Amino acid sequence: MTERNIGRDDVFKDHQEAVPDFTFNDRVAGVFDDMVSRSVPFYGEMQRMVAELAGRYAQPDTHVYDLGCSTGTTLLMMDKTVPDTARFFGVDESAEMINRCREKLDGFNLRRPVELSVADLTCNVPVDRASVVTMVLVLQFIRPMNRLEIVSRIQEGMVKGGVFLLVEKVLTEERSFNREFIDFYYGFKRKNKYSELEISQKREALENVLIPYRTSENAAMLRNAGFGEVEVFFRWYNFTGLIARKL
Template structure:
């Protein structure tokens, strides 16, 4: 796994974060060192997906990046269920395709290069995963995306949502961010790396409060919504359609 040194050197002309070839190459190390309990979150997603996948229905991974979530779900979800991975980065999908082949991925699957904000069709969905993806969708498109997911789900369908969030009470935001940056320091990110990535993400990753996310899910029509993971400013939510 190539080490993430994407922000190691000083960047003279800062720009918004993009999931291009440079990020795709180090993404697995980046996300493992940047997201608390990432491995356990992936195991939980696979476990939940396995329990809620529907025979004859599809499993969607929206913002599938390098395929880690699909590979994890592949170990637990029945092999007769097709996976569909969608991402708007062709570089990420190339890495995903390579990893699926390396791990001996044998189930039927489809990889689609598309922007999920722009009317990507969701049909016959038994499970839809948004793992650290919705936070990158422009706020004006989020409710519409969740509505399309809900409408494209079969009865009993399940959405698994993992997000970086804001604290409900802004009083705690500063503390949670401090704890998070301490976590990154423990994973050997320098002050320069932390500050440059924060600046690059400032206009790209826009977190909501937990209540705002659950509110959107209920407005879209999801009947049941439950928290399954929480670490300071990271959360996992499962929601089902009647």
């Protein structure tokens, strides 16, 4: 997949006296692809694995949802692996992200149309007859008190044998390792040419917005929501991918 018109992430390049909470506004949407590729370790491989798993478990004549679809990378990747008869839906609460997603998808020759919509998942989880649902680095931005209900509604809207693919930034199981893993993560950002100012200001912007769970807490939530089988499919220090199947 060739990305087009990617802006360089400079959102936190300049010093800010008061760093506002992170939001997926128009400025972030314009540089999002560069931001995640430089901020999320193995992002490309993570997306490839999600698409590969989606291709294995997607069922003909069912629905495939990417909740928190951002600029549409996951949808583009899954379009190559999922049966043509499966319908695609992309949902995001940011209208700016949906606009960018439509612009990006229009630049590719997709095998099927994609229905995009703006929705707040805490109020509306539009999942129906789904064999695959993905949330890639999304649930971590939703208030913890709402997460189980959202995941339960996803499970209820899925067909038997369907899978939920959840990728999240996580805390370590043993607290003593958390600081070290975060240090390795910031080292990854430095290698991708983020300055100390950019790293510190983004950390401050995300402090009250991105609230991670432990991998075990996410797995327990998936089981409590009704999924019968849960397994880790990806792990890099403080990032984890989980697959949950409805039996």
